[in-house]
Each structure stands twice: as C-alpha cells, then as structure tokens.
Amino acid sequence: MKTEGTTERVLRLLSLLQRRPSWTAAEISAELGVTDRSVRRDVERLRSLGYPVRATAGVGGGYQLGAGARMPPLLLDDQEAMATALSLRLAAGGTVAGAEEAALRALTKLDQMMPPRLRAEVRALHSATGALTGPAAQISAEVLLTLARACREAVRVRFRYAARVGGETNRTVEPVQMITTGQRWYLMAYDVDRDDWRTFRLDRMDEVETTTWRFRLREHPDPAQYVQNAVTAAPYRYVARVRLRASAEEVGVQIPPQVGRVEEDQDGWCLLIAGADDLEWLAVHVARLGYDAQVLEPVALRDAAARLGQGLTALAGR
Structure with missing residues (x-):
C-alpha cells in the first residue's frame, strides 16, 4: 500500500473522478493503493466539500462525479x-x-x-501572438445561453429581429445550432412562419424567449456550410465565381470563412465563391491573391477588372 497524507489522497481521488465518467471502488482502490473502506471515507470527505459524488451499488456500480447546486473547485493538469x-x-x-x-x-x-x-x-x-480583427458585434450572454438551451432541448424560440434593410419583425423559429465567425454569432433555425431555413445574427435579436413548444428536429443542411453561404453570398448584390490556379487548401488559408468559400476544382484549379456590392473592390482582392484567375460569373466582374487595370496602368505611367 502507498503511504500518503489524507489531503493528498483526496485530491488524487478528485483528479481520478474528473478524468473519466465512472470508476468502480476496486479501480479506485488500486489507483490510490488503499482499501475500499478508505475510498468510502475519502468520497464522504469530497461530498462534505461540495463535490456531488454519486455512488451506484451492485455489479457494474461505482462512483461518478455529478453536477451539484454550486460550482466546486476544479483540478487542472x-x-x-x-x-x-x-x-x-x-x-x-x-x-x-x-x-x-x-x-x-x-x-x-x-x-x-x-x-x-x-x-x-x-x-x-x-x-508572442496577436490578432488582426475588426470591431466585433457584441451580444448579451443571456441571449447566448437562452439560445444554447433552446438548441439543446429542442424548443421553439420567439424574438424580434432587425433586418439588414428594413424594420423589425417578430420571428418564431426552431433553433438548430449557433455558429461564430470570430466577430459575429449566427443562429441557423427553421423559420416557422416562412416555412424555410434561415440564419439570424444574434446581435440583431431582441426580446429573445423560449416557448413551451417542443419540436422534432427536421432534416437540415450542414449548419456551418449554410451559415457560411448566407454570410458570404446571400447578403450581397453580386455573387462571383472565380477559378484560381491553386489548391483549395492553399487559397483557403488566405480567405476567412466569413468572406468567401473555396472549393476544389479540376486540373490543379480551385473555385472561389464570394459576394460583394462593389465589383472593383472584389477584383482588387482577387488580384492580390496572386494566382492566375478566370472569371466565370458575373461578366460584369471582367469589365470591373479591365477598368481597374486601365487605371493602374495609367497610374504606373505617371
């Protein structure tokens, strides 16, 4: 048997219980080098400190650390x-x-x-590290927690929503998952009144509350891909598709997921899909990537690139 102080042994027991969901008394005894009786006493000491240790009897029974009424201290490696x-x-x-x-x-x-x-x-x-990020849209922790519980418990949510263009509307949705781009949070949900899938920016929500209406989860698209498409293409006047002579992995590290979507194409090319309200702005960013490029659509992007090229040529001449 190992010899060590009671406090040290109790801390080791707590570390074991945090490591995996369940332990038998025999396993704990072997790990700590003590008798089953000592294990029971140490479990009682943890309980007196506020750790909710549950015990199940019989074959396959053991000890499990559960959730209590308050947050006890944690042990971290x-x-x-x-x-x-x-x-x-x-x-x-x-x-x-x-x-x-x-x-x-x-x-x-x-x-x-x-x-x-x-x-x-x-x-x-x-x-030694830093981040280059623009101003982030803040949301309340209460909204985040309310929506997280609604997703977990599959209950409908009501809220007022401020559209990007236009006024506010009342929405009732069946939430699936929240997605963050690093600067904004989005909710993918089924809009009950519009009978379709939608994405909602959390910072545009107000008066968010759960209902008592439970729903059965519908077959749905991949939340991350759906939100990415919604934020990179749907809100913009133009949606461009441009082929680049590079791999999707190579280009993807330069294109944040909230800016554009990159897919593998054929013969060493990849496909960039991005939205913009200003085509010349988009042409500048495609050119700055430094790869051979072919504009598939819209044709107006080619015209914007030509105007940009003429302007740069004139600038270089001066």
Whole structure:
C-alpha cells in the first residue's frame, strides 16, 4: 500500500473522478493503493466539500462525479491550465457582452494559483501572438445561453429581429445550432412562419424567449456550410465565381470563412465563391491573391477588372 497524507489522497481521488465518467471502488482502490473502506471515507470527505459524488451499488456500480447546486473547485493538469488561461485571455476581448469582466476575474484567480513555470509559459505565448480583427458585434450572454438551451432541448424560440434593410419583425423559429465567425454569432433555425431555413445574427435579436413548444428536429443542411453561404453570398448584390490556379487548401488559408468559400476544382484549379456590392473592390482582392484567375460569373466582374487595370496602368505611367 502507498503511504500518503489524507489531503493528498483526496485530491488524487478528485483528479481520478474528473478524468473519466465512472470508476468502480476496486479501480479506485488500486489507483490510490488503499482499501475500499478508505475510498468510502475519502468520497464522504469530497461530498462534505461540495463535490456531488454519486455512488451506484451492485455489479457494474461505482462512483461518478455529478453536477451539484454550486460550482466546486476544479483540478487542472498543466495542459488544461494553459489551455484555460489562453482561452480566458481571448474571451477577455471577445464578442459576448459582459463576458470580458468575468473572464478577467477568472484569469486573475487562475494566474494567482498557477506555478511560476506555467505562468511564464502562458505569458510568453500570449505576448508572442496577436490578432488582426475588426470591431466585433457584441451580444448579451443571456441571449447566448437562452439560445444554447433552446438548441439543446429542442424548443421553439420567439424574438424580434432587425433586418439588414428594413424594420423589425417578430420571428418564431426552431433553433438548430449557433455558429461564430470570430466577430459575429449566427443562429441557423427553421423559420416557422416562412416555412424555410434561415440564419439570424444574434446581435440583431431582441426580446429573445423560449416557448413551451417542443419540436422534432427536421432534416437540415450542414449548419456551418449554410451559415457560411448566407454570410458570404446571400447578403450581397453580386455573387462571383472565380477559378484560381491553386489548391483549395492553399487559397483557403488566405480567405476567412466569413468572406468567401473555396472549393476544389479540376486540373490543379480551385473555385472561389464570394459576394460583394462593389465589383472593383472584389477584383482588387482577387488580384492580390496572386494566382492566375478566370472569371466565370458575373461578366460584369471582367469589365470591373479591365477598368481597374486601365487605371493602374495609367497610374504606373505617371
């Protein structure tokens, strides 16, 4: 049997229970090197500290760490602590209104408890990285949580929605999944009144509330692809399809998913699909990619590229 202090053993037991959903008494005894009776006593000590440890008797029974009425302390290994700290730093400048302050409070607590070596690694990694992002559209944490529960429990949601062009409308939807582009959050849902799938920007929602109407999930398109198509093509006056002499993987790293969609084509080419209200602006960005390009549609994009080329030639001549 291993000899160690009661506190250290209880912490090791907590770490085991957090590692996987269920443990038998025999497995815990073997891991900790103690008797079944000691395991039972240590379980009671965890319960007295607020950890809801459930026990099931009989063949196949064991111990399981469940959810309680309050949030007890967590044990994190080195990798988990680093990942949590970096995620909290990102959340401190995120898109969920009110989350910045909570993330900073949690990060302060975690930073205080981390060993110096881990704290130094986290700070070094954070100082060596940055992000180039524009102004993000903030949403309330309450809206995010309400919609997340509605997706999980398959209940309809009502809200007022401000359209990109036009006034507000009342919507009743069957939510499927929320998608974030990094700067905005979108909900893919079935619009009951319009009898079709729709995407909704969360920052344009107001008076969001769940109903008591449960629904059976309909067959639906892939949420990420559906939202990507909605934000890269549907809102714009023009939708361009341009072939580029490069692989989709190569071009994809230069095109954010909220800007355009890149698909593999034939013979070493790929297909870029992107929307724009200004074709000359789109021509500039396609040209800046630096690949041989063929405009499939619209024809007006070729005319815009020609005008742009003439202007650049004249500029170079001067």
